[in-house]
Amino acid sequence: MKSWTALLLSLGLVGTAQSAEFEVGTLTIDHPWSRSTPPVAQTGAAYFTVHNGGDEGDRLLSAEADVVDLVQLHTHRMEEGIMRMRQVEVVELPPGEHTVFQPGGLHVMLIGLNAPLAEGGSFPLTLNFEHAGSVTVEVEIQHPSANAPVGSSAMKHEGGATH
16 A cells, blocks of 8 residues: 555645644644745735534634734724735634634734744744643644645635735
């Protein structure tokens, strides 16, 4: 079987993307990713999926990253027929459910970039949860047109509007 996998890899018929999962308490953070940014950009965003495998809810309280001056939790809301981005204080994580952070929806806003987010690179992002505690995930930086992490099942969660 290993020889078949090696043959398919050499022919480029099997993707090499690995599943990036991080765990803290009963939470699993799946495929943290971001879009690359142009050299003059001052903002970016990070996306991922949180699965709460526990019997009780939890809440994402905040996030931290050394690549920016300020990190906020944001969402997009339709207000008076216009899609607007708004900061949220916390993100509820119901038990047994997936909460998707994606373009056009919930996301971690990165404000005051210290340097451009370069495609193919990555950066650490610490997520602070009310009950589970904190976990540092590695955010993979993808092409600016990406709508979901490469090699992830989240491709079915593609969003609409972007920033």
